Amino acid sequence: MGTDKDTRTINFSNINGSNPILIRRCTLEDLEGVIEINEKELPEDYPYFFYKSILDNFTESFLIAVDINNNVIGYIMWRVEKVPAIDSLKITNKGHLVSIAVIKVSRRLGIAQTLLTKSMEEIKKKIIDEFVLEVRVSNYPAINLYKKYNFSTQSIKYKYYRDGENAYFMVCKAK
Ligand SMILES: CC(C)(COP(=O)(O)OP(=O)(O)OC[C@H]1O[C@@H](n2cnc3c(N)ncnc32)[C@H](O)[C@@H]1OP(=O)(O)O)[C@@H](O)C(=O)NCCC(=O)NCCS
Secondary structure (H helix, E strand, O other): OOHHHHHOOOOOOEOOOOOOOEEEEOOHHHHHHHHHHHHHHOOOOOOHHHHHHHHHHOHHHOEEEEOOOOOEEEEEEEEEEEEEOOOOOOEEEEEEEEEEEEOHHHOOOOHHHHHHHHHHHHHHOOOOOEEEEEEEOOOHHHHHHHHHOOOEEEEEEOOOOOOOOOEEEEEEEOO
């Protein structure tokens, strides 16, 4: 679907002066690197077609961080979900954070922050009401990161993860 077109319109930004780290859109060629990071850094794995479908349908907000050798060192992916409003017949759009990770040696450089800032700008263009995500209740680095972006806990999803850990369901208004 949109993948071929969008690989030609990737955006670059350098977030680490002398040791450049570039943030740009993910392409089909980058997926292997994204999957490798996901498998190393997070217990939740997804099949290849899942990544491909996010890439095809939500290309603009599927961003990666690459080092000077074009190795993927971080990624973020979102999807937009249509959800019926609780108090009306209206259908609302929610930007759902599917996954974010940065390799261990490149953490605390502001990569996740840059990925979040830029991808949220893209998701906003889809006219969403809110951003939502789930995070393990023990994942303090990620919870701190999301709080910086004004996410707050709306509820707890009990035993959300396969190993039985609970998730915070965090929400941030888009407007
Ligand atoms: C969470 C994660 C993506 C953060 O990536 P990062 O590039 O190191 O984050 P940044 O450098 O952009 O940090 C931004 C903010 O996040 C918070 N943060 C990041 N790492 C933290 C840590 N180890 N302890 C506490 N807060 C932390 C801080 O608020 C930080 O802001 P500050 O540096 O001004 O204090 C990274 O730790 C990671 O990949 N973890 C494994 C995968 C994961 O848990 N993903 C989230 C699943 S919901």
